[in-house]
Amino acid sequence: MATHALQTFPVQPGLKLSDPLGTIWGVLVALVLDADGAGRWQKLHDDGTPAGPAMVASSLASAVASLERARPRWVWADTSEVYPVLLAAGVRVDRCWDLHLTEALLLGVEGRHREPKELAGALARVLGLPAPADAGPPKKDDALTLFGPEPVVLPGDTDPLAALSLVFRAQQRNPALGLLIAAESASALVAAEMTFHGLPWREDVHNRLLQEVLGPRPAPGQRPKLLQALADEIQEAFGGREMNPDAPASIVKAFARAGIEVPSARRWVLKKVDHPAVKPLLDYKERARLWVAHGWSWLDTWVEDGRFRPDYVVGGVVTGRWASRGGAALQIPRLMRQAVIADDGWCLVAADASQLEPRILAALSGDERLIEVCGDDDLYAALARDSFKGERPRAKIAMLSAMYGGTSGEAGPLLAVLRKRFPIAVGYVEDAARAGEQGRMVRTRLGRTSPTPSAAWQELTGGADESGESSSSSRQAARNWGRFTRNFVVQGSAADWTAALLGVLRTKLPADAHLVFFQHDEVLVHCPRADADAVVEAIAAAGREATRLLFGETSVRFPMNAVPVTCYADAK
DNA sequence: ACTCCCTGCGCC
DNA sequence: AAAGGGCGCAGGGAGT
Structure with missing residues (x-):
């Protein structure tokens, strides 16, 4: 089958350039940071051409604070490099244009995805900035290949400030991405602010939890007492023969000696044995996981002065979700959320968008029947009443299978029911899957574009053999990529929605309220108790606004549960 | 001693 | 009950 890499999956038209995330146009100020904490800035016209002389700011913070009064859009290379410096100096800004994130989005839409590291290096070189240590080797024609289709030609000695202006101009090449770029850039501001404020984390509570689960902190190289006791018990149960519960192969071997063949040492496999x-083995695994992933050394490394400060990586996932670096920030175990406690006199407003992805699918596809189901706060219960004889678990499996491409077990028949009742919604994800199987790109609501499959994939799926049959590995590769694109449109559009939510929310919060955590579809705001009601209202308003930005006057409901709590574990 | 892959599991 | 999407991280173990 021929592939048409550049043929795109249909996108909804009609997205507007100006938006409450801040007018794209208006006052623009390019900013370059110098090594010693000083900086240089220059006003730009709407089209990116310089609107004044380049200025040197010996005190960056006061210069930026002063310029910020006009609410400009700051144009800079990389929010994660620049903004932490400003925050540390006590300066908060309203909006920005992040050249790095923007270029990644533009290249993606053009079918020219680049590895994040490689792009960082290329951009740094073009902008005359120090390249990150792990950036790939320089390419001679970086400037020419990055900013197509009209290449930017930069003389070798171009001043960084002038380079910002030129690159910004080149980045106006796809106006349809305006809202996505604004939301992505605003997300980068949020991410830096979250790291700056930090997630409140009570070391004493964490230590108490570890004591309960593992016993006292062991000497280095030693197992915690309670784990050792379980390890002994496990070995005893295997007749006393030497085995290591931390090594999956050792577990499989131990069961084999006991006459039980297990395909792996996974929890759900062992559960049936x-x-x-x-x-004791399952108990051991659960406790050991906490020790290894969120034990004392995690606490030593990641929590300081009562705050957990991971780095968030905006756009770190191809679908547009955030990733994190350090401390497994997006995988905080439920148990450990007991250690997330608001400061005295403060509270945490915990908010999540309930059942976001199926609602996104309803809005994307415009399936009237599914939209009606979205009228219920518990979408799966409503779906169950509509199509699955009130059986909520089945309704949920059916919906998840549609969005993830599951086929096993009862997923197939359940999906068939769903397809019959909601042909438009199911058709939407199945079209996306077909596009992927054929090597075409798909897009999220705001235009983020899936990568093109690798050359190896193209090769593998590219043709039939002499007998006209495609190989099973070829079909499997195609199906795998189809599952990816199927999920991409939903997960990615949900990420669009949350990016818009974050961007709007940070402008609506009371001055002392801080976004301190974000995880795919939930946020935590740390604020004085007196602000709790205002924060809850701001979150609700931001949710409505995000919905309007993505889908206009849709009737799909996106309920936000927002509740003020003292402890994160008390949410939900 | 170091890197790299695999396994397994935490989160959405 | 089991296996579909996206991640980060740590330990084990093999390879260098």
């Missing part, structure tokens, strides 16, 4: 070692 009838053997006295299973219970």
Whole structure:
């Protein structure tokens, strides 16, 4: 089958350039940071051409604070490099244009995805900035290949400030991405602010939890007491023969010696096994996980002065979700959320968008029947009443299978029911899957574009053999990519929605309220108790605004649960 | 001693 | 019950 890499999956038209995330146009100020904390700035016209002389700011903070009174859009290379410096100096800004994130989005839409590291290096070189240590080797024609289709030609000695202006101009090449770029850039501001403020984290509570689960902190190289006791019990159950519960291969071997063949040592596999070692083994795994991933050394490394400060990586996931670097910030175990406690006199407003992805699918596809189901706060319950004899678990499996491409178990028949009742919604994700299988790109609501499959994939799926049959590995590769694109449109559009939410929310919060955590579809705001009601209202308003920005006057409901709590574990 | 892959599991 | 999407991280173990 021929592939048409540049043929795109249909996108909804009609997105507007100006938006409450801040007018794209208006006052623009390019800013370059110098090594010693000083900086240089220059006003730009709407089209990116310089609107005044380049200025040197010996005190960056006061210069930026002063210029910020006009609410400009700051144009800079990389928010994650520049903004932390400003925040540390006590300066908050309203809006920005992040050249790095923007270029990644533009290249993606043009079918020219680049590895993040490689792009960082290329941009740094073009902008005359120090390249990150792990950037790839320079390419001679970086400037020419980055900013197509009209290449930017920069003389080798171009001043960084002038380079900002030129690159910004080149980045006006796809006006349809305006809202996405604004939302992505605003997300980068949020991410830096979250790291700056930090997530409140009570070391004493964390230590108490560890004591309960593992016993006292062991000497280095030693197992915690309670884990050792379980390890002994497991070995006893296996007849006393040497085995290591931390090594999956050792577990499989131990069961084999006991006459039980298990394909792996995964929890759900072992759960089904009838053997006295299973219970202590599962217990061991659960506790050991906390020790290894969120134990004392995690606490030593990541929590300081009562705050957990991971780095968030905006756009770190191809779908547009954030990633994180350090401290497994997006995988905080539920148990450990007990350590997330508001400061005295403050509270945490915990908010999540309930069942975001199916609602996104309803709005994307415009399936009237699914939109009606979205009228219920519990979408799966409503779906169950509509199509699955009130059986909520089945309704949920059916919906998840549609969005993830699941086929196993009862997913197939359940999906068939869903397809019959909601042909438009299911058709939407199945079109996306077909596009992926054929090597075409798909897009999210705001235009973020899926990568083109690798050359190896193209090769593998590119043709039939002499008998006209495609190989099973070829079909499998195609199906795998189809599952990816199927999910991409939903997960990615949900990420669009949350990016818009974050961008709007940070402008609506009371001055002392800080966004301190964000995880795919939930946010935590740390604020004085007196501000709690205002924060709840701001979150609700931001949710409505995000919905309007993505989908206009849709009737799809996106309920936000927002509740003030003292402790994160008390939310939900 | 170091890197790299695999396994397994935490989160959405 | 089991296996579909996206991640980060740590330990084990193999390879260098």
